[in-house]
Amino acid sequence: xxxxxxxxxxxxxxxxxxxxxxxxxxxxxxxxxxxxxxxxxxxxxxxxxxxxxxxxxxxxxxxxxxxxxxxxxxxxxxxxxxxxxxxxxxxxxxxxxxxxxxxxxxxxxxxxxxxxxxxxxxxxxxxxxxxxxxxxxxxxxxxxxxxxxxxxxxxxxxxxxxxxxxxxxxxxxxxxxxxxx
Amino acid sequence: xxxxxxxxxxxxxxxxxxxxxxxxxxxxxxxxxxxxxxxxxxxxxxxxxxxxxxxxxxxxxxxxxxxxxxxxxxxxxxxxxxxxxxxxxxxxxxxxxxxxxxxxxxxxxxxxxxxxxxxxxxxxxxxxxxxxxxxxxxxxxxxxxxxxxxxxxxxxxxxxxxxxxxxxxxxxxxxxxxxxxxxxxxxxxxxxxxxxxxxxxxxxxxxxxxxxxxxxxxxxxxxxxxxxxxxxxxxxxxxxxxxxxxxxxxxxxxxxxxxxxxxxxxxxxxxxxxxxxxxxxxxxxxxxxxxxxxxxxxxxxxxxxxxxxxxxxxxxxxxxxxxxxxxxxxxxxxxxxxxxxxxxxxxxxxxxxxxxxxxxxxxxxxxxxxxxxxxxxxxxxxxxxxxxxxxxxxxxxxxxxxxxxxxxxxxxxxxxxxxxxxxxxxxxxxxxxxxxxxxxxxxxxxxxxxxxxxxxxxxxxxxxxxxxxxxxxxxxxxxxxxxxxxxxxxxxxxxxxxxxxxxxxxxxxxxxxxxxxxxxxxxxxxxxxxxxxxxxxxxxxxxxxxxxxx
Numbered sequence: 001x002x003x004x005x006x007x008x009x010x011x012x013x014x015x016x017x018x019x020x021x022x023x024x025x026x027x028x029x030x031x032x033x034x035x036x037x038x039x040x041x042x043x044x045x046x047x048x049x050x051x052x053x054x055x056x057x058x059x060x061x062x063x064x065x066x067x068x069x070x071x072x073x074x075x076x077x078x079x080x081x082x083x084x085x086x087x088x089x090x091x092x093x094x095x096x097x098x099x100x101x102x103x104x105x106x107x108x109x110x111x112x113x114x115x116x117x118x119x120x121x122x123x124x125x126x127x128x129x130x131x132x133x134x135x136x137x138x139x140x141x142x143x144x145x146x147x148x149x150x151x152x153x154x155x156x157x158x159x160x161x162x163x164x165x166x167x168x169x170x171x172x173x174x175x176x177x178x179x180x181x
Numbered sequence: 182x183x184x185x186x187x188x189x190x191x192x193x194x195x196x197x198x199x200x201x202x203x204x205x206x207x208x209x210x211x212x213x214x215x216x217x218x219x220x221x222x223x224x225x226x227x228x229x230x231x232x233x234x235x236x237x238x239x240x241x242x243x244x245x246x247x248x249x250x251x252x253x254x255x256x257x258x259x260x261x262x263x264x265x266x267x268x269x270x271x272x273x274x275x276x277x278x279x280x281x282x283x284x285x286x287x288x289x290x291x292x293x294x295x296x297x298x299x300x301x302x303x304x305x306x307x308x309x310x311x312x313x314x315x316x317x318x319x320x321x322x323x324x325x326x327x328x329x330x331x332x333x334x335x336x337x338x339x340x341x342x343x344x345x346x347x348x349x350x351x352x353x354x355x356x357x358x359x360x361x362x363x364x365x366x367x368x369x370x371x372x373x374x375x376x377x378x379x380x381x382x383x384x385x386x387x388x389x390x391x392x393x394x395x396x397x398x399x400x401x402x403x404x405x406x407x408x409x410x411x412x413x414x415x416x417x418x419x420x421x422x423x424x425x426x427x428x429x430x431x432x433x434x435x436x437x438x439x440x441x442x443x444x445x446x447x448x449x450x451x452x453x454x455x456x457x458x459x460x461x462x463x464x465x466x467x468x469x470x471x472x473x474x475x476x477x478x479x480x481x482x483x484x485x486x487x488x489x490x491x492x493x494x495x496x497x498x499x500x501x502x503x504x505x506x507x508x509x510x511x512x513x514x515x516x517x518x519x520x521x522x523x524x525x526x527x528x529x530x531x532x533x534x535x536x537x538x539x540x541x542x543x544x545x546x547x548x549x550x551x552x553x554x555x556x557x558x559x560x561x562x563x564x565x566x567x568x569x570x571x572x573x574x575x576x577x578x579x580x581x582x583x584x585x586x587x588x589x590x591x592x593x594x595x596x597x598x599x600x601x602x603x604x605x606x607x608x609x610x611x612x613x614x615x616x617x618x619x620x621x622x623x624x625x626x627x628x629x630x631x632x633x634x635x636x637x638x639x640x641x642x643x644x645x646x647x648x649x650x651x652x653x654x655x656x657x658x659x660x661x662x663x664x665x666x667x668x669x670x671x672x673x674x675x676x677x678x679x680x681x682x683x684x685x686x687x688x689x690x691x692x693x694x695x696x697x698x699x700x701x702x703x704x705x706x707x708x709x710x711x712x713x714x715x716x717x718x719x720x721x722x723x724x725x726x727x728x729x730x731x
Contacts, residue, residue: 021703021706021707021710022703022706022707022710023706023709023710103716103717103718104717105713105714105715105716105717106713112669114671114672115669115670115671116669116670116671116675117667117668117669118667118668118669118709119665119666119667120665120666120667120709120713121664121665122663122664122713124661125663125664125665126301127297127301127325127326127327127332128295128296128297128298128301128325128327128332129295129296130293130294130295130296131293131294132288132291132292132293132294133291133292133293134290134291134292135290135291138292148325148327148332149327149664149665149685149687149692150326150327150525150664150687150692151664151665151685151686151687151688151691151692151693151694152664152665152685152691152692153327154665165294168294168296169296171296172281172282172296172298173281173298175298175301176281176282176298176299176300176301176357
């Protein structure tokens with residue numbers, strides 16, 4: 001897998017090139033710790049889901065005469081297996097396909113391992129920018145960036161704190177142009 | 182909650198130096214809200230407890246030994262908690278005015294840092310509620326064009342400092358706007374909450390077009406209201422049968438009623454229902470759209486319509502983001518169309534923006550001329566051929582999608598009615614199901630029509646995107662009005678190099694989203710690139726070394 005490239009490059013110094021025929025993929029990856037963060041998140045939500053399924057099925061087995069105990073074991077077991085599989089695989093896949101670029105003209109986001117989504121948000125349309133750090137994010141020293149346009153927000157999750165701050169500041173700089181929508 | 186905070190603050194004095202990570206703007210001074218926020222915030226939080234407390238006091242058995250003490254204890258605990266919460270909130274909320282933007286930090290569990298470039302500020306509002314007035318503080322909110330509510334909410338600023346803050350923000354905004362395109366008139370600074378004169382939508386302005394009576398009748402006769410009205414008529418008949426007095430039932434000559442089974446009677450009954458439905462549709466359309474007038478008064482469009490309840494609406498022309506020209510299935514053969522608009526609410530109006538009908542019924546050939554007068558930015562012939570169409574290989578998906586949807590719907594409906602509801606509804610016969618399934622080719626045609634109509638064309642920065650749900654729709658917008666461009670492709674689409682495109686314009690709280698499924702992937706990429714204009718090359722920016730190899 002391609003690693004991050006560390007060429008120097010000041011914001012705002014890029015050249016304007018022709019309107020391209022193709023959209024080359026964005027180059028920047030999220031922070032590798034994103035995988036651990038998402039794994040922990042999936043594990044927590046998975047555990048809750050398994051708990052609910054187990055409670056429901058074992059409850060049914062206890063109180064409904066027709067419902068045998070082995071069905072409860074089976075349902076809970078399958079759910080548990082799926083939850084483990086999900087927590088194990090999906091963070092890697094998500095991380096692998098997440099790419100973003102912050103160019104002076106627009107933010108370019110690409111993500112999704114199943115349905116792949118490409119989002120282009122012109123800097124001139126961005127109204128304000130957030131960085132967010134939830135309790136889990138802070139455990140891993142990560143933050144997400146939210147770009148707000150008049151047609152809804154776009155998200156870049158799981159960047160290292162410093163990177164998120166840098167991304168946010170660059171966006172704010174590029175976006176600081178009055179524009180009547 | 183607060184105790185688990187792993188990032189202790191560094192300095193207790195105000196203004197505060199930026200704590201730990203390099204997330205702070207370089208040479209900015211951090212400010213906290215007025216400390217009086219703690220007092221007001223505590224009272225506000227306690228206010229929510231007044232009613233439960235009163236209920237407990239009234240219904241509970243107060244007065245029995247020692248219960249007052251418990252109640253007082255609970256009250257004290259709540260007060261302390263509320264005060265503590267407000268204190269932490271106050272402590273965690275900081276704002277700074279840097280040279281280019283307003284930065285606000287907030288949040289206890291979820292830490293948030295919001296950056297608003299001065300040039301993006303739409304409105305600065307200062308307000309005070311009674312409680313705040315007593316405490317001598319005001320609330321300052323800052324709005325951008327994103328969303329409808331306050332984007333920055335500084336809830337407690339000392340009364341004497343508020344004008345200063347507002348002036349500073351207004352001046353910064355004026356400067357940012359001037360530095361940019363020199364839109365000086367718009368940026369006279371002091372104009373923070375400008376209330377430009379909104380013309381009252383009565384009869385002012387130049388009349389652009391009025392809906393004539395024949396047009397109104399034609400609108401009703403071809404309207405989609407036929408569907409809902411059919412439901413109303415059906416329900417009325419059903420209900421009528423239910424509430425009919427017993428004696429009436431007895432009077433019905435049942436021998437003759439056997440004839441109801443005969444095809445002729447059923448057909449004529451259906452005909453009566455249809456005619457009734459149709460008349461109702463025309464009537465309700467006339468009520469809603471009767472006397473439809475589109476006027477223009479300088480920078481505003483004035484809409485009014487309705488026979489009984491006269492609806493009036495004012496739309497700033499400059500805030501219109503997109504136009505959608507619709508051609509209903511029944512109107513398409515007659516070349517009649519309707520025009521709708523997407524508008525981002527006005528800065529002065531403070532409206533969240535919305536969408537609606539600009540004109541409900543007119544000859545397709547007149548659309549361009551009317552738009553030329555009403556919204557010149559979007560004046561285009563909506564019938565121009567699309568330069569990019571859907572590829573042959575996506576036809577299969579459109580036809581399949583439309584027909585499978587229908588078959589599944591019929592199947593589920595038959596199953597539900599036949600298996601579960603047979604106690605209340607007469608048993609569904611397989612003939613009926615077959616009859617419904619005979620409509621499947623109709624849906625196959627619809628799928629084909631969707632495929633045939635889909636496409637787009639971009640010329641001189643104007644985009645036309647065409648698609649069909651049932652009626653044919655053509656979106657007209659400017660590349661500069663598009664807030665976000667998006668393409669998605671699932672694995673099946675990727676396999677054959679197809680993609681779906683979605684374009685978003687500002688409208689209401691969530692925006693207006695328009696798209697087309699199963700277009701050629703390269704065409705889609707070209708469209709997305711083209712709408713972005715000349716592209717800046719990618720600058721790889723420094724990223725801290727990764728901790729572990731991937």
